[in-house]
Amino acid sequence: MSGRTRARVRPERTCVGCRERAAKTELLRIVAAGDACVPDPRGTLPGRGAYVHPALACLDQAVRRRAFPRALRVPGPLDVKALRHHVEQAQGC
Numbered sequence: 068m069s070g071r072t073r074a075r076v077r078p079e080r081t082c083v084g085c086r087e088r089a090a091k092t093e094l095l096r097i098v099a100a101g102d103a104c105v106p107d108p109r110g111t112l113p114g115r116g117a118y119v120h121p122a123l124a125c126l127d128q129a130v131r132r133r134a135f136p137r138a139l140r141v142p143g144p145l146d147v148k149a150l151r152h153h154v155e156q157a158q159g160c
C-alpha cells in the first residue's frame with residue numbers, strides 16, 4: 068500500500084427506516100437505553116447503535132418493521148417517544 072493515499076474515508080451507514088445508505092453524518096445514531104430508543108446525535112453513547120435519517124417517515128418505517136430491536140439486538144419492543152420527539156424537533160415542526 069506504499070504511495071497509495073487512501074481516498075477520503077466517508078463512512079456510510081444504512082438507514083434502518085428506508086434502508087438507503089447515507090453518510091454517517093447525515094444519519095441519526097440511535098442506541099437502546101433500557102426499554103427505549105434514545106437519540107445519540109453526538110455519537111458518544113456506548114453500545115450498539117442503529118442509524119436512521121432524522122425524518123419521521125424513516126422513523127415510522129423503522130418502527131413498523133421493528134427495525135430498532137433487531138438492529139440493536141434487544142428482545143423487546145422499544146419505546147420511541149423520546150426519539151420521535153427529537154426527530155420532530157430536528158425537523159422544526
Ligand SMILES: [Zn+2]
Nearest residue numbers: 082085120125
Ligand atoms: Zn431513511
